[in-house]
Amino acid sequence: MVGRSILVTGASGFLGASLVRHLALSEAFSVRAPVRHLRVCFPASVAVLPIADLDASTNWQSALSGVEVVVHASARVHVMNESAQDPLVEFRKVNVEGTLNLARQAAAAGVKRFIFISSIKVNGEATLPGKSFSAEDVPAPVEAYGVSKLEAEQGLYELAESTGMAVVIIRPVLVYGPGVKANFLSMMRWLSRGIPLPLGAIHNRRSLVALDNLISLIVLCIDHPRAANQTFLVSDGEDVSTTDLLRKLACALGKPARLLPVPGWLLQGIAELLGRRSLSQRLFGSLQVDISKNQALLGWKPPVSLDQGLRLTAQHFLESRNS
Template sequence: MNKVLVTGSSGFIGRELVKQLLQFGKTVVAHSRSHVIEQCQNAHIELMPDSSWMPALDNVDTVIHCAARVHQMDETEEEAQRAYDIVNVQATLSLAEQAVKMGVKRFVFVSSIKVNGEWNAPDVAFQHDDLPHPIDEYGKSKLSAEEQLKNLCLDSDMELVIIRPPLVYGPGVKANFYSLLRVIDKGIPLPFGCIKTTRSLVFVKNLVDLILVVCTHSRAPGQTFMVSDDDDVTVSGLFRAVAKHMNRPTRLIPVPQELLKLMLTLIGKKAVAQRLCLPLQVNISHTKSLLNWTPPYSFSEGLKETVDCYLEHKG
């Protein structure tokens, strides 16, 4: 691996990935819509089916596809479904087809655990060879992209590797995890004291470490890899761990889990209730054994870096 195209290079995962690639002395083509990333060849390309990637793919041997369309709050379900298909499926396949034409050797696709589903039975973690069962349109679009990439690579010399991360956290995290940090920092009481369901998370540096491994590992092509910190945490345990790292009091009200699910469902937050009250665990034994890989950072180390960054930069 000498020259790498990273899509979504200005995003949460992409930033850390580009940083580490540069530290290893790789030539990086950093794709984004408008950001300029120092020490990289910058490629400002819209992720659309008719976009031309040929100039950005010149002499590239590895593509790491991190960019994706995620849910926007102000769109309907039908609008979201169409946008996911255009960006996450059609545009992804177009990029891969052009990569084949340009002689790219390996295509690493950052998919999502949502391909497997939104939750699993207690103590029955998702595995790499489970039958896919995506629930929402985002997960369905990721599965469709996986399937079409597999078909493409079967008929070409380009190797495909798929990674399905669960919730990714780390310094500079946004969205729901950032909201969690803010709520705990403000000392707002939360009704989550009775939630004992377990979740798999992945620290962004652990995910990036795995991405770098599969870019060159001889046993990676053709495989789908699950990834996590290999140190699952209960929802209430996560809140307590964040509060401890922040040196804040833990203010969790012990509302019975079934009552909490009912309350959230009644106010139109059924999806939130499912994420909080249903387990989502990932089995990474296949990843560890096939690649001889273990996450280099523990959950505690990753959470400390995340909280420290939040406290340093909070407004």
Template sequence: MILLTGATGFVGRAILKNLIKNMRFSVRTFGRSLPFSEPDLTQHVYGNLDADADYTGALLGSDVVIHCAAMAHVHKDSTDKKSEFNRVNCAATIKLAKQAVEQGVKRFIFISSIGVNGGHNQQRAFRFDDISQPWDEYTQSKYAAELGLQQLAKETGLEVVIIRPPLVYGANAPGNFGKLVQAVKAGKWLPLGAIHNQRSFVALDNLVDLIITCVTHPHATNQTFLVSDDQDVSTTQLLEKMSRAVGKSPRLLPVPMSWLRLAGKLTGKQAVIDRLCGNLQVDISHTKTILGWQPPISLEEGIKRCFIEDKEGC
């Protein structure tokens, strides 16, 4: 039995669909609402992710936990973002893991963030064994959870698997990637035609495949895995590929990055511009070596699926 948290989210929903198709696994979900309109597809336990929650009923009979649920955003007017993130992303995670041990769970797969490594890189790609440099309250809470899980593994023998993805994309992706998809589909001109950075991304299908691999792989125990499509591109190249995938000519204005950064400062969008213009590369050689794993689809195929699946209403 696999317990999956966060099954109503972008990544969790895709994991659940994969698990349901894979007849080797039975699955139970935990969360505030049903992940699908058809409750017969899976067992579900209602509850909130919180440090004071009791997860016993959800964990009963489970062998593996895939923990996707997290707090990604807090209200912009919050006076203590660090405390809010830690309450859900760290304290609640450790509480879930401790109760998992009590219920005889063997393996705990934690979906963390590449932001634990840092916000950007310059000299070389991030590696799994780099010194962690979480750069904001969210990634700090993820790193605190990682440390807590690793300590619990030492004390109890729980098999902990940590996965740190970069930006995850796919059909109906949330956030800035979803906005770029809509802009490309609408044929809008974008001032992003002269960005010479390098970034790693991971297609939703590739991330899900790695997570499912880690459910049973004997060498995944107590490992930290970075994941990507293993194909880095600039923001400009990404948008060119997106345009071709939807059958349109790229509409990109070659605005210098220095101008974009200035515009970001003036409009309060500096963080967005930094992500569009900065470097964030991921070295997944450790993941491939330890697990014998390769991303099953290419970046080009992943981008194509963003548009094809959206047209099909998936």
């Protein structure tokens, strides 16, 4: 029996590759993975399709034939050393124009549901301690990336009204898990080397989401009737300070956490003087989300705890380092 046909964009990425593998394990789904460059290995059951760059001119007709659900995880993400004269223009080309081009073709092809992986940055960059973002908040993006994701969300909801194709918006917080890159990987490297870090007195609150938890919510939203035309925030449901996160991660790595109790306000001031405001916000600021809507509407709770997610992440890091 052939399962429901699902197209997953961003299949070569951190989330997309894991989602494709997860879906391929189930006979309920027939998975298509459009990629520009094949950087990962997929199960033989996955139909790997060559695709051009994601923009307003991409032709998705053959890839969408017979597809019932699209999970759109491809995006232009943050660029550390941004060279574009106007970053918002570049983000819009992919995240807005490319997304809406795909969605219009999906609706025309008879796709029933379009799941868009957005970003918590649509809500904003920070919350006050004890205050959480919710899915019903008025969006307040600050940076170009968040603005582009919001514009894509708005375009998708307009398309849903005019075509009848159901849309689901998922806004993850920072995603971690086996194979994570960027700042999370740097933290594991520092801790594994026993490098002393001046982060032992940070009293912020941050929401994170394990890769397995994000995939769990996406899979539920493929079929759940009450997910249609809804927006969901997603996290592990456990908020943690930067200091406690480093302690938990060090424990998962089997290493002592050498954290020096330097006042957070002092470190934040130094970071901002050095022009590292975004890094300062991630390390010292708070960002919490309320995921109670997911339980109330879908009956969804995170299946993986923060400690379990960190252990899986650390185990993969240690195994890949030793291989």
